[in-house]
Amino acid sequence: MFCKWLGSSIFSAVLLIAPSTVISQTTLPHGSHVEGELLISPRAGVSDVDLEGTYKGHGGRKLRALSQVNVHHIQVPAHALESIERALSNNPKVSFVEKNFVAQANFAPNDPNFPNQWHLPKVSAPAAWDLTTGSASVTVAVIDSGVDPAHPDLFGKLVGGYNYLGSTADTHDVLGHGTAVAGVIGANTNNLSGVAGLGWNTTIMPLVVVSSSNYATYADLASAINYAADHGAKVINMSLGGTSYSSTLQSAVDYAWNRGLVVVAAAGNNATSAGFYPAALNNVVAVSATDGNDNLASFSNFGNWITVAAPGTYIQTTNNGGGYGNWQGTSFSAPQVAALAALIIAKNPALDNNQVVNLLKNNSDDLGAQGFDTTYGWGRINAFRAVQAAQGVVNLSVAITAPVNNMQVSGLVTVTTSVSSSNPIAGVELYIDGALYTSDSNNPYSFAWNSAGLSGQHSLFAKVFDVNGNSATSSTITVTVGAQDSTPPDVQVTSAVTTGKTLTINASASDAQSAVTKVEFYVDGKLKATDYGAPWSAKINTKPLGAGNHTVQAKGYDAAGNVGVSSMVTVTTN
Secondary structure (H helix, E strand, O other): OOOOOEOEOOOOOOEOOOOOOOOOOOOOOOOOEEEEEEEEEEOOOOOHHHHHHHHHOOOOEEEEEEHHHOEEEEEOOHHHHHHHHHHHHOOOOEEEEEEEEEEEOOOOOOOOOOOOOOHHHHOOHHHHHOOOOOOOOOEEEEEEOOOOOOOOOOOOOEOOOEEOOOOEOOOOOOOOHHHHHHHHHHOOOOOOOOOOOOOOOOEEEEEEOOOOOOEEEHHHHHHHHHHHHHOOOOEEEEOEOEOOOOHHHHHHHHHHHHOOOEEEEEOOOOOOOOOOEOOOOOOOEEEEEEOOOOOEOOOOOOOOOOOEEEEOOOEEEEOOOOOEEEEOOHHHOHHHHHHHHHHHHHHOOOOOHHHHHHHHHHOOEOOOOOOOEOOOEOOEOOHHHHHHHHHOOOOEEEEEEEOOOOOEEOOEEEEEEEEEEOOOEEEEEEEEOOEEEEEEOOOOOEEEEEOOOOOEEEEEEEEEEEOOOOEEEOOOEEEEEOOOOOOOOEEEEEEEEEEOOEEEEEEEEEOOOOOEEEEEEEEOOEEEEEEOOOOEEEEEEOOOOOOEEEEEEEEEEEOOOOEEEOOOEEEEEO
């Protein structure tokens, strides 16, 4: 799968994915998933303790929790993987369960016949640099095989990252692919040496998920996405992917998107319209590759999930260990889009991620069929036009704050929004199932939606207008309309243990309809502690209780206001 050598050391790529713990050369997956590993998520209201008990009953063992997206990465007996997956998928406490799929770098052959860095004038980068050369405060997370920190064109351009293969902070490149991707984004520019990076002053956060044998796991990839979202990245680049859809990856992407990041991924090099993930997920900018004549590159994937295109053949960039080489593949198209997103953010930091993506799409060079098409998406990127347009974009955004996504509702539903704008607001509209329902011109822009007579799932989004006619649209949420929840949570005290002067109480609390919002802990009928998130627990000083026997009880509250009470447990203090 390696490309030809072209003068200096060269590889070419888009990446796969292997186990979340360390991947050794002897434990690489040989199929489409990691043997004996599953990713599992609980239904709303099911605690981590309950979920762990559920899969432990099938011989499962937790490897780690992806807490940001409420997913457990577990190990199960390899010989029983399929039957355990089926059993867990039918368990009412489980939202979804899936294999820990793998993805792999897509290398394409190289030939040295194109001028160096032809892609930069093709996307009008020099004209964009007249408007901005980017900012070191805008970081692109490169989720890949690592980055060579000593390369002269990358030295000083890196911020701290993480290595998920070795569980260390050592992010040296183990394959070469990540260094090449990083050079496309942010190689030192205007320094009388080497190559230019489209992002110029942009910084790079290396997150290592791809092994030296070109494998990474979906669990590691999801963890890296979460890390980027939690550690200050503005953009994520993923020049990697697999052919299996993953709810875990979608949840991680949604987590990053909801925290304001622009998520970019390579479309893959299989010359097919079949979905390639994470590129084909919602809230991802999927990038196909073009050649020097603005044709779709022969290797590039395509389809109705493509967002934009960028050059992907004979891209000269940085090599691991020093030097430069020509690479090709959608792996090197995606980082151009990530770099452009970073330039847009540097030019107008007030923009939200939805506005940045719209600037990428709306200012591309329309190739192929007019408007959107399955080859180029909205077109091949044009850096100058996108950055120029970013100068005049006002800060305007709206989000639905209640109800929350996937919530169950009934009757008269209060829909609230949060609005941000640099200009006075003219009004906010609420859309139900794509149709205008009502509008409000007075802050705090809330609505009363009568869901009586409806059932099943319904979509909601809001649109805001300022006094100058600018508009912005919120992300769409989905709610389920059903009967009012009148069932209290199921609450149990699972343990009550005294150690020294501390009484530690653990409880389980779950609700099939509404999320559990808090658990209260009572000793001898008196409230002693309250916990607002699973796993539900409390530590209580036993000194005021005195020696002897005491009763312990827990109360759980759900989002509908129902209260569940556990049985009493007796504990003895000294």
